[in-house]
Amino acid sequence: MLSKRLEQVAEYLKEPIHFADIGSDHAYLPCYVCLRHEHATAIAGEVNQGPLERAKQTVREHGLSDRIQVRKGNGLEVIKKEEVNQITIAGMGGKLIRTILEEGKSKLHGVSRLILQPNIDAQIVREWLMDHQYKIVAEDIILEDGYIYEIIVSEYWNEPLDLSEKDLFFGPYLLKEKSQVFYKKWFHEKEKRLKLINQMKQAKHLPVEKINKLETEMEWIREVIADDDR
Structure with a gap:
């Protein structure tokens, strides 16, 4: 069983799916995606040994060792250039997500889509995306177990982008939809x-x-x- 927020993150992955899940914990998201898309591949990145071992176990239990690699490392250092076309980062604070993206900028070449789910400080994430020419193409806001989560989907645009302060604060799509x-x-x-x-x-x-x-x-x-x- 996958949480509602991670199911929603998975919905935003585009075929062909070759993605890295950073801070993957039990590797539930990569397993969920690869079980539903027979040609999908994934890298599950985890910095701590305990979650890393649990992720390896989850991948083995689902018979997905040929399509999901579990790697230990900090942020985007677990991937090589042009190894994946999409990246998911879910369940962290916006400041940490920004740091991961900033420190791993050199690994983003060839990454067409970022799917980010900050627990707090979503504005900080949007600001980083705008500054680095990633256009927000979709957003979601969901309530699960008493907590509210925002999901930000962005694609590399290769030209200057300009969002208003209010768009950065509320989220351009969320502000339009007002759910x-x-x-x-x-x-x-x-x-x-x-x-x-x-x-x-x-x-x-x-x-x-x-x-x-x-x-x-x-x-x-x-x-x-x-x-x-x-």
């Missing part, structure tokens, strides 16, 4: 920022810049969700 989960997330984020601002205003030395930033974001959120009762 019920989107509203749920941003109602919660509005309350969180309100609490933070009130706490900061109690400080002896006011962090003016931080307060201004949060108040700007609050105004954006109010505009987007229009404070209607959904």
